[in-house]
Amino acid sequence: MSDKAEKITLAQWDDRYRALCCGGLHESADGGPLRRHVDEGGDRRLLHLRMDNSAAALRLWNLLLSEESRLRRAREQGVLLVGTMKDLGTVPVMAYALDNVIAFYPDGAWWTPCLMEHNEGLLALADRLGVDDSFCPVRAMLAAMVNGEHFPIPDTLVCSVGAVCDDMAAIGQRIEELGFPVFWWEIPHRRASEPGEPSVELPGGLVVAQSQVDFVRDELDRVRRHLETASGQKLDEARLAEGIRRANEVRRRIARLRRFAYLGDPCPLPALEMMIAEILAIHFCSDWAATVAVLDDLLIEVRRRLIAGDGVCPAGAARIFWVNPPADLRAMNLLEEAGARVCGTDYMIAHAIDEINPSPKGYNSVAQGNALGTEPEQHATPCKGKTKGAGEPPPSLYLLAQMALADPMVGPTTERAERICREAAQNGAEAVVVSRIPGASHCATEALVIGRLVHEQLGIPVLDLEIPPLLDPMEPTIRTRLEALVETVINRRQP
């Protein structure tokens, strides 16, 4: 079997795995053939996916699909398990700064009904628990908390609430009602400063009132103290700064991978594997070191393919900017089967992908004369005149507060749409797909807002597509829409 890039079925992966092993495949402790995730883990969706054939992709899939067993091993070893909910990328930076602490997102169970093709019964159990399909499929998390058959029950649960997903707030409350205490922290609706009010520019270019950053910093300080109590360790500035450094290591790699994968022609990595790689940003799939190694492998593979002119989509495939993660992973296969490739994404985790800026605008540096310092001790503090001292929040919390406020979900959809337009234009997108998540409160009107702005600013087609956790019954109509979009793009290329 050749090393030429292609997407292959699970059955083909069986042969591919044997061939790779004969060639001296290097694997981590979570390695092994992909087939075992079907046979042992019940992840039957793999039988219907086409996956990248590289050893790097094998490691990526194995990292993703072995997370539950990794968490259980950690539990047995006495590691503190922090269940973080909704914030997608902020609290884990704090948790991973501590020794013997792992943070993970129970929210991630929203993909379990897809992966296990409903055989696990999570959505049916959520129905019985009073959270029906008028909610986002993230309700699978509630059922997984109750039946305990997927991830281990976290030692503590931390959930952001306020200007975030209504579904998450409701489901989090239901989880608490069922006897799982939740540590809540609040995030306000992002707003610009009022006249005369100090403002701060966030990573990604958004500008907010500084009082909001201060408020979120104080909320995150509550989380910090909660984690200190739970872990019995001090979460001080040095540790936080190291946590940020580690998060940025991952974010920088993902940024590089996005550049190579989304701008390279022919497309060097399938949309499906790219999506999983991007999602690693939020909590490193419970293993920071393995995440870094997997991303490095992917970068090497992508570079190799780019140099060789090798790709997984035909050159000249329709360039699509994809918005929101689809509830069914197979949607990404369908897009490519229709003759398109992904050239940019917004999976609602921009704040987990943008680098955490150690020298943000609007702050004075603690270290006088070194305003651009990047060492942990030189992180910025607010303009308001607060100084580092006893009882003051560690300066790095300001940086995390800024990232949390940059969450696309906590501000107006128009701000998210502006970023989508900017990136779609930069990456030469010829169309935008807004993939709606059934029941998700943020999806109710965002396609309309994003579509209007894309139409006005870029004049390219926007396809609004709802993807259920298992799209099979809707596959013909989804396929038709994607094919029609590709036809439209190709026709628009002609003079």
Place this chain on the structure above:
Amino acid sequence: MISAGIDAGSRTMKAVLWNRVEKRIVASAVADQGIDQDALARSLFDRLLDENAIQRESVRAIVATGYGRKLVSFADRAVTEITCQRWGVRRQTPEARTIVDIGGQDSKLIRLDEYGGVAEFSMNDRCAAGTGRFLEVVATRLGAKIDALGRLAAESQSPAHISSMCVVFAETEIVGLLASGVSPHDIVAGVQASIAGRVAAMSARSVESPIVFTGDVALVPGMTEALAAAFQQPVAVVPKPQITAALGAALLAAGEGDGRVAGH
């Protein structure tokens, strides 16, 4: 110089033979759908050839479209109905800027740019409440034929308000309306308004005139008026609305349209 377009729709199969030199439809035919779409398409196609004394070898290329487009094994290529509707409609009504296509099991809204290209399109998402299937259900429930629905609706004094979001629940709602003495005329008018309202809702971003109406449901009397009321703009039915997608497919097979000539 003949080309052929076959539209394997969810409810009916349509075929068109197009003469590229004379720029005219040579023949067209419509048949109810069946289980073996490939055999049905072949039989319809062969019948058209026989009736018009055309040899198979004279057909330069065949393009299939519609829900079952990939099941038509003898087609040279498959193209979606969105692209085919664009070409079929534009051939007949070049001024069209918005196409409403309501078929048996789905509905589409296609917005065209100033050059007649597809700018954007949307399709109904979840259920049959915005499709011809809804009309079939109400016709069955009222014991009427589909083509009688227009006459019934025309006599409506006060169209009923159908609020259900899905056809199954709407049927229950209709039973309740009948039981409470609402006339069939008002129920049919209400159903037509409901379908039109759902289709108009798909145009949330924009709809530009002229709006043209195509698809099987365009043949149902009363629907055009219901759509015009929903869009608050005039709506015109395309000539031969049942075969516009098949015509577009035949045009593409002839190399008219996207410049690519299929097959052979």
